[in-house]
Amino acid sequence: MAKNSARKKKSRDKAEEYSRKKGFREKFTELLELPKELVLNIPRITMAGNGDMMLENYKGLIEYDRARIRISTGPGTVKITGMGLIIREITSEDIIISGNIHTLEFLYAANDTEHTG
Amino acid sequence: MKLLLLLRLWNYLRGYVIIIVDGFFTEKFINICAHRNILLWDVKVQSDRTLTMRMDIKGFRLIRPIARKAKCRVRLLKKTGMPFVLNRYRRRKAFFAGALLFIALIYVLSSFIWNVEITGNKKLETAQLEEMLARNGIKTGILKFGVDTDNVVSKIMLDAEDISWISITIHGTKAKVQVRERIPVPEIIPMDEPCDIVATKDGMIKNVVAKEGIEAVGQGDTVRKGQVLIAGKIPLKDDEKRFKLVHAMGKITARTWYEEESPVILTETERLKTGKQINAHSLILFSWKIDLPHRKNNFGNFSINEDRKRLSIGEDLVFPVEWVTVSYREEKLTEAVVNEEDAKNAAAEAAYKKALEKVPENAKVVNTNIYYVKDEQRGQLARVTLECLEDIGVSRKIGGN
Numbered sequence: 001m002a003k004n005s006a007r008k009k010k011s012r013d014k015a016e017e018y019s020r021k022k023g024f025r026e027k028f029t030e031l032l033e034l035p036k037e038l039v040l041n042i043p044r045i046t047m048a049g050n051g052d053m054m055l056e057n058y059k060g061l062i063e064y065d066r067a068r069i070r071i072s073t074g075p076g077t078v079k080i081t082g083m084g085l086i087i088r089e090i091t092s093e094d095i096i097i098s099g100n101i102h103t104l105e106f107l108y109a110a111n112d113t114e115h116t117g
Numbered sequence: 118m119k120l121l122l123l124l125r126l127w128n129y130l131r132g133y134v135i136i137i138v139d140g141f142f143t144e145k146f147i148n149i150c151a152h153r154n155i156l157l158w159d160v161k162v163q164s165d166r167t168l169t170m171r172m173d174i175k176g177f178r179l180i181r182p183i184a185r186k187a188k189c190r191v192r193l194l195k196k197t198g199m200p201f202v203l204n205r206y207r208r209r210k211a212f213f214a215g216a217l218l219f220i221a222l223i224y225v226l227s228s229f230i231w232n233v234e235i236t237g238n239k240k241l242e243t244a245q246l247e248e249m250l251a252r253n254g255i256k257t258g259i260l261k262f263g264v265d266t267d268n269v270v271s272k273i274m275l276d277a278e279d280i281s282w283i284s285i286t287i288h289g290t291k292a293k294v295q296v297r298e299r300i301p302v303p304e305i306i307p308m309d310e311p312c313d314i315v316a317t318k319d320g321m322i323k324n325v326v327a328k329e330g331i332e333a334v335g336q337g338d339t340v341r342k343g344q345v346l347i348a349g350k351i352p353l354k355d356d357e358k359r360f361k362l363v364h365a366m367g368k369i370t371a372r373t374w375y376e377e378e379s380p381v382i383l384t385e386t387e388r389l390k391t392g393k394q395i396n397a398h399s400l401i402l403f404s405w406k407i408d409l410p411h412r413k414n415n416f417g418n419f420s421i422n423e424d425r426k427r428l429s430i431g432e433d434l435v436f437p438v439e440w441v442t443v444s445y446r447e448e449k450l451t452e453a454v455v456n457e458e459d460a461k462n463a464a465a466e467a468a469y470k471k472a473l474e475k476v477p478e479n480a481k482v483v484n485t486n487i488y489y490v491k492d493e494q495r496g497q498l499a500r501v502t503l504e505c506l507e508d509i510g511v512s513r514k515i516g517g518n
Contacts, residue, residue, distance in 0.1 A: 060144075060148040060151075061144045061147050061148050061151075062144060063144060064143070064144050064147070064160075064162065064168075065162050065165075066162045086159065086160060086161045086162070087147070087157070087158075087159075087160035087161075087170075088158060088159060088160075089156070089157070089158040090147060090150075090151050090156075090157045090158070090160060091151060091154070091156055091157075092151045092152055092154060095151075
């Protein structure tokens, strides 16, 4: 229990730090019109309907099966659920997913501190 | 879609493998592959903990340590692509030699000129032009690299009087020659030189207007070719023996006639194909012709049709291989009687067309006469006479021809 609360606290600290940093950096990039996803280290997602999706600037694959894919990115986890999902291509920069995508969730530490996994 | 096809072709050329990965940490396996710049595509979940994916050959050599690290078992399912196909046929030396020979043959054959295409000549004979080009080194069967087209062009331009422009370009195995014929320049007599105006052809004078010189003929006179119409030699008033020479000028309009005839055909032979046909094939390699055996032609009446097919890649790469098919089709002739009125009209029409071809461009047709005559040898004839108005005057130096 104690361990759990410590972890939560750590997570909250991280989140606070992140949001503080983000405020400054975001203003800075907007001022200079730099590509946001690179400076802020956030994913860039391109979708064509619900069939194809390209996610750039990711960190790694956490979970992959036909109904659910979770991908870790700079600010947190991106969760995709659907049917018959396949990874069409994966390189160190981008990941292309196709299939029948139902939902796309952003499980970011900053707006969901309850989330642990 | 097009890009996708191209990508698949590229992958096929480079070769790829389909592998099965199973284990608890397949995601880790994928992550490590991605980080080590091994391209993975079509990653599919087959069942719980089992994935299939595709990767290139270079990547496949690097995955053993990755599999160990991710505690996964990797099995090779299928090898696809050109490198594997080539590897399978590695020992077939004759096959590769044949492929190489084929490429070499194409290259060698395409470095010769196999076809000379001449366009733009109207009066000049194609054979005559071909002969002229051959003399300057452009003919079928010569190496195209040795040909200096600019040199040939300038040589021909100097030699041939009746060509005003020539262009030679070599496309593939074809030499394309375009020519323009020279239109003969009418001899223009300078204004300060005395001349007459004479008739270019026979005719009846309708109108003479002299701007300079004396009218030698009047309205209604019939003139022959070469006859002086406006004289540039003017006798002086006071002395009959002395003349003043001028450059005659003026306009002469004359009536001219053009006549043509055509036989009236009262019976018409109809040619009906019986459906029987003999095909004689022959192959032409370079310049020798190989006739293939065929049935003997026993047909009484037949028509001949020749079809030539030349081996070529695209339009410009023509090879010296030709397949000629001569087909003989049997025909049955039946005579049919044509309505006399129709036959007459058809003959008149034909004669009219022939006559109209003879009328020069600057002449105006004012009257058309059609009449039918009986000829002892040729039977009934339709004769068409076109009456025209045209300028028949041309300058000629006094005393000249």
